[in-house]
Amino acid sequence: MGTIWMIFIAFTLISWLIGNTLKSRFKKYSQVPTANGMTGRDVVVQMLRDHGITGVKLGSVGGQLTDHYDPTTRTINLSHDVYNGSSIAAAAVAAHECGHAVQHARSYAFLNLRSSLVPVVSFASQWVQWILLAGMVLLNVFPGLLLAGIVLFALTTLFSFITLPVEIDASRRALAWLRTARITTPDTQPMAFDALKWAAYTYVIAALSSLATLLYYVMIFNSRRN
Secondary structure: OHHHHHHHHHHHHHHHHHHHHHHHHHHHHOOOOOOOOOOOOHHHHHHHHHHHOOEEEEEOOOEEEEOOOEEOOOEEEEEEEHHHHHHHHHHHHHHHHHHHHHHHOOHHHHHHHHHHHHHHHHHHHHHHHHHHHHHHHOOOOOOHHHHHHHHHHHHHHHHHHHHHHHHHHHHHHHHHHHHOOOOOOOOHHHHHHHHHHHHHHHHHHHHHHHHHHHHHHHHHHHHHHH
């Protein structure tokens, strides 16, 4: 078990490092203006128009790096700094979230799959820790309970890995459009890429951490059965 705990500690440190680097990069690129002064809101409006997409709502939410796309309501929610900001960081984030709206409009397979799993994963996330805890306590009496918890946790892990291509593809669409629409220049395009790259790393480390945790519970199940 010592090795597993070392892996958990390593993931925690890496996650902290990536999170800090992400905030640092966004702070840095928030000081670099877009060539044409477009705000995050302007980026979304033009990107939707260029892709011929209608019926998508645009809103502003509080917090930092809280930007997201809600496929159930077809709403792009941008944090205040991104919505009103006219920086490379704001443009990159806005285009990325708009990339999800483009995925939705184009019926991108992985986005559809992730959306279909949301109700199941929401249920699993709500109960899985309690079921796993009870399963470990009652393993020798009722081993099926821990196994049920592992199955539920496996669903959340699967969801994390399905999220990876969704996020990477949204960034790919965003970067391609930013370049062709001349929102970024040859000098600022690498900055947009760097910002979205570090954002993607947060999803990668979350997926790997979830997988490591899943393997930990599987090891407990197997060791106590033997």
